[in-house]
Amino acid sequence: MNPMKGKLYGVSIGPGDPGMITRRAWELLQSGAHWTYPVKSEKSDSFVLDIVRRSELPLPENHTALIFPMTHDKEKLARYWLRAAEAVIEIVQQREDVLFLVEGDASSYSTFGHLARTITALDSEIEIVTIAGVSSFNLAAANLKMSLAETDDALAIIPASYGVKMFDRLLTEFDTLVLLKVNPILDQLLDLLEEHKLLAESAFIERAGTPEERTVHDLARLRGEKVGYLSLLIVRNHHRVRGPRIRGCRKATIQHS
Amino acid sequence: MNPMKGKLYGVSIGPGDPGMITRRAWELLQSGAHWTYPVKSEKSDSFVLDIVRRSELPLPENHTALIFPMTHDKEKLARYWLRAAEAVIEIVQQREDVLFLVEGDASSYSTFGHLARTITALDSEIEIVTIAGVSSFNLAAANLKMSLAETDDALAIIPASYGVKMFDRLLTEFDTLVLLKVNPILDQLLDLLEEHKLLAESAFIERAGTPEERTVHDLARLRGEKVGYLSLLIVRNHHRVRGPRIRGCRKATIQHS
Numbered sequence: 167m168n169p170m171k172g173k174l175y176g177v178s179i180g181p182g183d184p185g186m187i188t189r190r191a192w193e194l195l196q197s198g199a200h201w202t203y204p205v206k207s208e209k210s211d212s213f214v215l216d217i218v219r220r221s222e223l224p225l226p227e228n229h230t231a232l233i234f235p236m237t238h239d240k241e242k243l244a245r246y247w248l249r250a251a252e253a254v255i256e257i258v259q260q261r262e263d264v265l266f267l268v269e270g271d272a273s274s275y276s277t278f279g280h281l282a283r284t285i286t287a288l289d290s291e292i293e294i295v296t297i298a299g300v301s302s303f304n305l306a307a308a309n310l311k312m313s314l315a316e317t318d319d320a321l322a323i324i325p326a327s328y329g330v331k332m333f334d335r336l337l338t339e340f341d342t343l344v345l346l347k348v349n350p351i352l353d354q355l356l357d358l359l360e361e362h363k364l365l366a367e368s369a370f371i372e373r374a375g376t377p378e379e380r381t382v383h384d385l386a387r388l389r390g391e392k393v394g395y396l397s398l399l400i401v402r403n404h405h406r407v408r409g410p411r412i413r414g415c416r417k418a419t420i421q422h423s
Numbered sequence: 424m425n426p427m428k429g430k431l432y433g434v435s436i437g438p439g440d441p442g443m444i445t446r447r448a449w450e451l452l453q454s455g456a457h458w459t460y461p462v463k464s465e466k467s468d469s470f471v472l473d474i475v476r477r478s479e480l481p482l483p484e485n486h487t488a489l490i491f492p493m494t495h496d497k498e499k500l501a502r503y504w505l506r507a508a509e510a511v512i513e514i515v516q517q518r519e520d521v522l523f524l525v526e527g528d529a530s531s532y533s534t535f536g537h538l539a540r541t542i543t544a545l546d547s548e549i550e551i552v553t554i555a556g557v558s559s560f561n562l563a564a565a566n567l568k569m570s571l572a573e574t575d576d577a578l579a580i581i582p583a584s585y586g587v588k589m590f591d592r593l594l595t596e597f598d599t600l601v602l603l604k605v606n607p608i609l610d611q612l613l614d615l616l617e618e619h620k621l622l623a624e625s626a627f628i629e630r631a632g633t634p635e636e637r638t639v640h641d642l643a644r645l646r647g648e649k650v651g652y653l654s655l656l657i658v659r660n661h662h663r664v665r666g667p668r669i670r671g672c673r674k675a676t677i678q679h680s
Contacts, residue, residue: 190442193442273572274561274564274572298562298564300555301561307531309553313536315530315531318582320585321579328577
């Protein structure tokens with residue numbers, strides 16, 4: 167790549183708990199690089215910046231908020247991605263490294279992919295590095311004291327927007343379902359879990375890792391409630407009857423200690 | 424819980440790169456707690472300990488290898504889990520905190536769940552805390568420069584032991600498939616991906632994060648090869664036609680910047 171330009175790092179900050187920041191991210195945050203981070207509008211706070219603030223690391227002198235508005239309007243979104251990409255390119259052209267701070271993991275449900283593609287389309291010489299991180303569902307499982315997957319388990323992570331019919335089908339294939347952004351169909355999901363006798367095997371978490379984290383194991387309590395955007399359900403599907411598996415693979419699985 | 428006893432921490436160390444250790448895990452590693460870690464036999468090395476060694480942190484004076492043998496024999500496994508649980512209980516009874524080091528994330532395909540359940544069955548007063556971490560598939564996506572999931576994507580993580588028929592079905596439901604432990608059916612999987620014109624959208628990684636990491640984007644090169652145990656395929660299923668989604672959820676998804 168071009169040594170006359172800085173690099174762009176997509177830096178995963180983890181889902182909310184500053185203790186979930188990795189050593190590599192922590193090192194980059196203190197490297198003197200220019201911090202960038204998403205905000206919904208000029209006046210709004212940045213959720214990811216708030217995580218870093220709670221780590222007590224000071225905001226560096228060089229930092230820029232990038233606006234990613236709340237909208238379904240694809241043209242409007244593309245315009246803002248372009249503007250964000252141009253802002254990043256301007257900084258790397260001054261040989262500064264840029265960090266784009268991402269809540270959770272940069273490869274999982276983040277805007278970093280869009281930003282990186284837009285930048286590459288404008289200037290393919292800019293080197294882009296992704297620093298992996300802890301996903302919200304990893305922290306959710308730990309804090310709910312549940313397993314996401316054991317030995318041969320199949321795990322599905324799905325936005326609840328697909329509706330309850332899909333989950334019904336997936337219950338035959340998966341040992342664990344992680345349902346993201348459950349608010350709009352929470353009561354329907356609770357009905358489905360009750361019908362399948364899975365309420366006791368499931369748990370809910372909101373704002374995992376933040377000071378406002380809330381965990382609920384007795385899911386019946388959630389009926390009729392409006393829950394926040396950063397909420398998810400983990401469903402452990404203990405009743406599932408598994409099909410045959412290939413012996414060579416099972417062997418290999420058990421070897422994993 | 425009991426203040427006369429130490430606590431047990433399941434400490435996720437990440438998938439292989441010591442830079443992926445979280446700040447919380449790093450702090451615990453240096454807290455003076457007793458380290459425990461899995462080995463396959465008395466004479467074998469510990470993969471997870473090797474990750475920590477590469478971080479240049481010295482092994483503390485108090486450390487114990489716990490044997491988890493490679494076997495399908497459930498009785499034999501249960502006997503070793505019991506022995507490991509008893510070893511941990513003996514230490515916490517001396518008011519020492521115990522760390523059980525786990526490669527990857529402690530809630531994802533790890534033996535920590537078994538160990539924790541066995542300990543709780545023997546002594547329900549022992550406090551057990553899980554420290555979440557970076558999963559192999561998060562690091563794989565970052566190092567392969569792929570997205571695991573964007574906006575409304577559905578993501579499945581499945582051991583390849585379920586065979587190719589299952590993947591065939593899941594291609595209609597999922598935008599990304601992460602196939603774990605692919606060695607025994609790698610050629611069949613490559614055939615399937617070719618048939619669905621997904622070879623170009625897929626990539627392979629072996630020993631993610633370790634000095635021996637290997638990434639392969641041109642999957643045809645893997646035909647006929649024997650690959651290692653710690654290997655996975657990420658399949659991005661760009662051809663998928665999505666069913667309808669619920670508007671309220673989609674809105675919420677887009678708000679997430």
